[in-house]
Amino acid sequence: MSEGLRERKKRQTKQRISDIATGLFLEHGFVTVTIAEIADAADVSVNTVYNYFPAKEDLFLDRGESVVDRLSGHVRGRREGESAADAVLRELRADVEAVSPTVGLFPGWADFMKVITEAHALRSRLWAIQQEVVDRLTRTLAEETGAAEGDPLPGLVAGQLAWVHSTLMAWIGDEMTKCRKPAEVSREALVLLDEMEDLLSEKVLNYAVRGAK
Structure with missing residues (x-):
């Protein structure tokens, strides 16, 4: 079954948030970076981040x-x-x-x-x-x-x-x-x-x- 447009956009959004978070963690450290900072860098709301990643650790160990x-x-x-x-x-x-x-x-x-x-x-x-x-x-x-x-x-x-x-x-x-x-x-x-x-x-x-x- 092929991936629909909605599913593809959700997957791409999730990957983009994870990639941005990983970059911030690598630059500043895991403890220092906040979810709010990740949301701001990804141009999404804090709730959106939590919708995709229930815990902060999931953003780094997302696979x-x-x-x-x-x-x-x-x-x-x-x-x-x-x-x-x-x-x-x-x-x-x-x-x-x-x-x-x-x-x-x-x-x-x-x-x-x-x-x-x-x-x-x-x-x-x-x-x-x-x-x-x-x-x-x-x-x-x-x-x-x-x-x-x-x-x-x-x-x-x-x-x-x-x-x-x-x-x-x-x-x-x-x-x-x-x-x-x-x-x-x-x-x-x-x-x-x-x-x-x-x-x-x-x-x-x-x-x-x-x-x-």
């Missing part, structure tokens, strides 16, 4: 839902004969090799992370998003494997795969704050992924293998 579902999406899209871990590792390697911004491989990542580390509210929201990633992935693995209620395996495997993702992101973030070139960090991140894969057990690596259709 939370896509982040929450990313690992689950990799699992749902795994190939025939591919396990959940294989799919996640394959997709992460592809992002790293492509020097993708989705894994923090861009020059502005250091500035982005600085805003988060300086604001308790953003750190708390980021932690909550990471927990949602594990919860969503646990449900996805349970659905994909038909696990019985109370089976601990989906949660255990989800925790391991989320650890790979969060560790990779944290390492890349640390390296990018040193003003290193994204391509250099990318090469070393691939080595880190190999090392983390070696730490995963065979049970994790062979969990939720997709059968032939």
Whole structure:
């Protein structure tokens, strides 16, 4: 179903407000900037800002839902004969090799992370998003494997795969704050992924293998 004019305008307005807010946060810090200042810069009312973003943190971490579902999406899209871990590792390697911004491989990542580390509210929201990633992935693995209620395996495997993702992101973030070139960090991140894969057990690596259709 194609996007209607009204929906497109709402999406564009939401994105514009978020982009303007992010620019202000990067320049002045998250705590200092007010919703009123964001509304004024975006030429909208304060109520309009809150209509699109219920909390101030949502203005900066506005892609939370896509982040929450990313690992689950990799699992749902795994190939025939591919396990959940294989799919996640394959997709992460592809992002790293492509020097993708989705894994923090861009020059502005250091500035982005600085805003988060300086604001308790953003750190708390980021932690909550990471927990949602594990919860969503646990449900996805349970659905994909038909696990019985109370089976601990989906949660255990989800925790391991989320650890790979969060560790990779944290390492890349640390390296990018040193003003290193994204391509250099990318090469070393691939080595880190190999090392983390070696730490995963065979049970994790062979969990939720997709059968032939």
